[in-house]
Amino acid sequence: MVAVYSHGRPTVRAVGGIVSSAHPLASAAGAKMLEAGGNAFDAVVATAAVLNVAEPFMSGLAGLGCATLFTAKDGKVRVLDFHPPVPAAFDADKLDSLDIRDGANASGTPGNLAGWCKLASELGTLPLSTLLAPAIRHARQGVPVSPFFVEMVAVSRPRTMQPEWLSTYIEPSGNATLNTVFKQPDLANTLEAIAAEGPSYLYDGPLGRQMVSHLQSLGGCMSEDDLAAVEAVWEEPVVTNYRGLDIHVPPPPAESFQFLLTMKLLGGIDFAGKEHLSADHLDTVFRAVRLAAETRIRNNKCSPEMVAELLSDRYMDPLRDLLLAPAPIIGRTEQFGTGPLPDGVKLREHTTSMSAVDRDGNAICLTQSLGSMFGSGVVIPGTGVIMNNFMNWGDLHPDSPNRLVGGQRFGMCLAPSISLTDGEVVLALGTPGSYGILQTQAQAMVHHLDYGLELQAAIDAPRARLWDGARVNLESRVEEPVIEELKRRGHEIALVKPFSMECGGMHAIRRDPKSGALSGAADSRRDGAAIAI
Numbered sequence: 001m002v003a004v005y006s007h008g009r010p011t012v013r014a015v016g017g018i019v020s021s022a023h024p025l026a027s028a029a030g031a032k033m034l035e036a037g038g039n040a041f042d043a044v045v046a047t048a049a050v051l052n053v054a055e056p057f058m059s060g061l062a063g064l065g066c067a068t069l070f071t072a073k074d075g076k077v078r079v080l081d082f083h084p085p086v087p088a089a090f091d092a093d094k095l096d097s098l099d100i101r102d103g104a105n106a107s108g109t110p111g112n113l114a115g116w117c118k119l120a121s122e123l124g125t126l127p128l129s130t131l132l133a134p135a136i137r138h139a140r141q142g143v144p145v146s147p148f149f150v151e152m153v154a155v156s157r158p159r160t161m162q163p164e165w166l167s168t169y170i171e172p173s174g175n176a177t178l179n180t181v182f183k184q185p186d187l188a189n190t191l192e193a194i195a196a197e198g199p200s201y202l203y204d205g206p207l208g209r210q211m212v213s214h215l216q217s218l219g220g221c222m223s224e225d226d227l228a229a230v231e232a233v234w235e236e237p238v239v240t241n242y243r244g245l246d247i248h249v250p251p252p253p254a255e256s257f258q259f260l261l262t263m264k265l266l267g268g269i270d271f272a273g274k275e276h277l278s279a280d281h282l283d284t285v286f287r288a289v290r291l292a293a294e295t296r297i298r299n300n301k302c303s304p305e306m307v308a309e310l311l312s313d314r315y316m317d318p319l320r321d322l323l324l325a326p327a328p329i330i331g332r333t334e335q336f337g338t339g340p341l342p343d344g345v346k347l348r349e350h351t352t353s354m355s356a357v358d359r360d361g362n363a364i365c366l367t368q369s370l371g372s373m374f375g376s377g378v379v380i381p382g383t384g385v386i387m388n389n390f391m392n393w394g395d396l397h398p399d400s401p402n403r404l405v406g407g408q409r410f411g412m413c414l415a416p417s418i419s420l421t422d423g424e425v426v427l428a429l430g431t432p433g434s435y436g437i438l439q440t441q442a443q444a445m446v447h448h449l450d451y452g453l454e455l456q457a458a459i460d461a462p463r464a465r466l467w468d469g470a471r472v473n474l475e476s477r478v479e480e481p482v483i484e485e486l487k488r489r490g491h492e493i494a495l496v497k498p499f500s501m502e503c504g505g506m507h508a509i510r511r512d513p514k515s516g517a518l519s520g521a522a523d524s525r526r527d528g529a530a531i532a533i
Contacts, residue, residue: 007499007524011456014532018520019043020507021354022058022432024529025143026050027522029134030356031531033126040356041069041123042131044364045116047354049135049191053184054143055527056169056386057152057373058352058432061194061202062110062211063388065368066250068237068416070425071123072361077239077418079250082115082232083390083409084108089221090406092396100391100404102160104220106376108390109230110202110211112368117199118232119364129195136195139188139384142181148527150178152373161377162218165386168379187384203227211380215387218378221406237418238307240264243449245419245426251304253402256415257311258438261292263445264311268320271450277462277478279485284323285446286491289439289466291319293333296438300336300401300411328490330470334435336400351432353416357425357509357518365416365428365508367437393434413437424513427455431504431523436465440504455510456521463503465496475500499525 012018017040019030029050030043038046044067051059064083070076087109100106120128153169153176168184170176194201202208208227215222237248238256242263249256265288274280295310302310309315322329351369369388376389393412394404402411413435419427429444431437440463448458462475469492474483476495487493496502505526510519520530 007460009456009460009522009524011454012520012530012532014518015359015516016533017043017356017358018509018518018530018532019047019354019356020509020520020522020528020530021047021051022352022505022507022526022528023051023054024531025054025138026354027529027531031533032134033131034358034533036126036130038124038126039360040358040362040364041119042126043356043358044354044366045120045124046131046134047356048112048116048366048368049132050138051352051354053135053138053187055352057149057156058370059368060370060375060386060388061113062385063368063370063375064108064111064390064412065115065366066254066414066416067115067119067364067366068248068250068418069364070362070418070420075423077237077248077420079235079237080115080118080232081235081250081254082111083412083414084111084230085409086391086394086404086406087222087226088407089223090391090404092404095396097396100396101372101389102377104215104218104376104378106389106391107215107220107222107378107387109222109226110388111230111232113194113199113202114230114232128198132191132195136188136191139184139191142183145176145178145180145182146527147178150176156374159377161374162379164379164381165374165377168384169374184384186382190383190385203230207383207385210383211385214380215378236304238304240311242267242445244421245449246421247417247419249415249417252307253301253409253411254415255296255300255411255413255438257307258292258296259415259417259441261295261310262288262438262442264316265291265319265323266442266446271446276451277482279482279489282464282478282482283486283489283491285443286464286466286472287323287329289442290329290331290333291322293438294331295319297332297336328470330490332468333466334468335395336397336402351414351434351437352505353430353432353507355428355430355507355509357428357511359516361425361511361516363418363425363428363509363511365418365430367414367416367430367432369414369432415441417441421513426511426513427508429506429508431506433465433504436502436504439466440506444506455508455519459506459508459521460524465502473502475503501525
C-alpha cells in the first residue's frame, strides 16, 4: 500500500496575494478585497464575515477568536486577542457540564466582531462597509448547502437546540437539504446595521440589548456590562525556533504554547533516520504531543515568562529523556478535569482558521469559533446571530488552573501561527480542532519541514487526534504494519476516515522571502479553498 497524501488538490501560487479559508466564497471575498487595493488585514475581515454566512456552524460574529499577524512596514509580529473574560455573573459552582454545552449559560461574551473591527480600523485600508458587503450579499442571495453543511445539521439535531435554531437552519424550507440555497435575511439586516454603525451596534447598542434580554429570559447570566467591557487587545506572541523557523503564537491565557512545547521537544530529534509515516516517525510525534499536553494542563494560564521557562533546556531536558525512553506515555490531552463535550468527538472539533498574505508581505492567521457546531444552539430572535458555547472549553473543576471564574479570562486552545526566517515572514498556518489544534499543527510542521512535503501535501498527509489515556484516532491511510507496531508500543489505535475532519481543517500560506512567491494550501478534510490574485 502506498500512502495517499492528498486528493490531488493543487498548490495555489501567486505574487499578488492569497487567501485560504474554510469556504470558497469566503476566500473569494478576501481575494476581492486584495484586488480592490486592500491588504491582508482587509482580506481576512471580509473572509471572516463571509464564513459567518457560509459556515454558520463554525463561525459567527458572536464567537471568539484571536489572530497572529505580521506587519511588513515594521517587520513586527503581534497578536490580536478577541477572547473576552467569562461573564461577570457566571458561577461555576451552580452549573454542570451540560449547562455549559447547550443553552444560555454556555456562551462566552462575543469577541469576534470586536476583533474584525479592530483589524479593519487599525490595520486595514478599506471601509468596514466594503469589507462586510460580500457577507451581506451572500446572506441575502443565499449559499448552496454542501454535504458538509448537511452533516453538521444532522449531528446537531439531537442536542438541546432552541426553537429559533430550528426555524433558522431547518424549517420551513428544508435548509438542511443538499443544494438548497440557504438564505439568511435576518443576518443580512444585522450585518448591514453593523456596516453602518460599527461594532457599537452590538457592544453598546440594540443588538447587544436584544442579545442580553433573550439570554437572560432563558436563565443566562450575560449582561450589558459584559458586552460594554469587550475590547480586542494587542499582545506580544510567544515564540520558539524549529528548523530555522521562528514560530509565533498567542501568549497565555491562550493554550497555544503546547504547540511550541511539542516543536521544541521534536527539535532534538533527527527524523532523517526515521522513514516518513513509519512507526518510528509517528510514535515519536505522538509521544511529544502527550508530554507537551500534560505540561500545558499543569501550567495553564501561566505567564509568558513561564512559557519561556518551560521552553528552556532546564524544563525540556527531563521531557526529552521521557520522549526517548522505551516506556509508553499515557496521560491527559484535554483538560485538568472532565474534558468538554463528553457526548462524542463529533461535537468537539468546530472552529475555523484562515490565512491571508498580500503582495507587500503583510500576513495574518486568524482562528475563530463558536465552540461546538452551531455554538450553544441559541439564536437571537430576528437577528440571525447564533451564540457560542465557549464556556464549555473552560473547566468547572475547582482545582484546575483553568477554572471558569466570572470576570476572568480563561485558557483556550486557539493557536494561529506566523513563522519567520531571519525576520522575513515565510508561513501563516492555523487549524480548527479543539485540543487537536495543538496536536495536528505540530504533525503538519513535521511533514513539511522534516520530510520536505510541499505545503499542500504536508497538510493533506495522514494525521492523528490523540485523546486522554493512550487512545489515538488515526486516519486510515497509514499502512497496516505501522498500525500494528504503534499498538505494540502502547498506543490504542482507532482508525477514522482516510481524510477526517476530526484531524482539523488546516489553511496555510507559504512565502518565499527571496522572490516573494506565495503558495497557498487548503485542507481536503473540509470545504475550504485557497484563492490567489
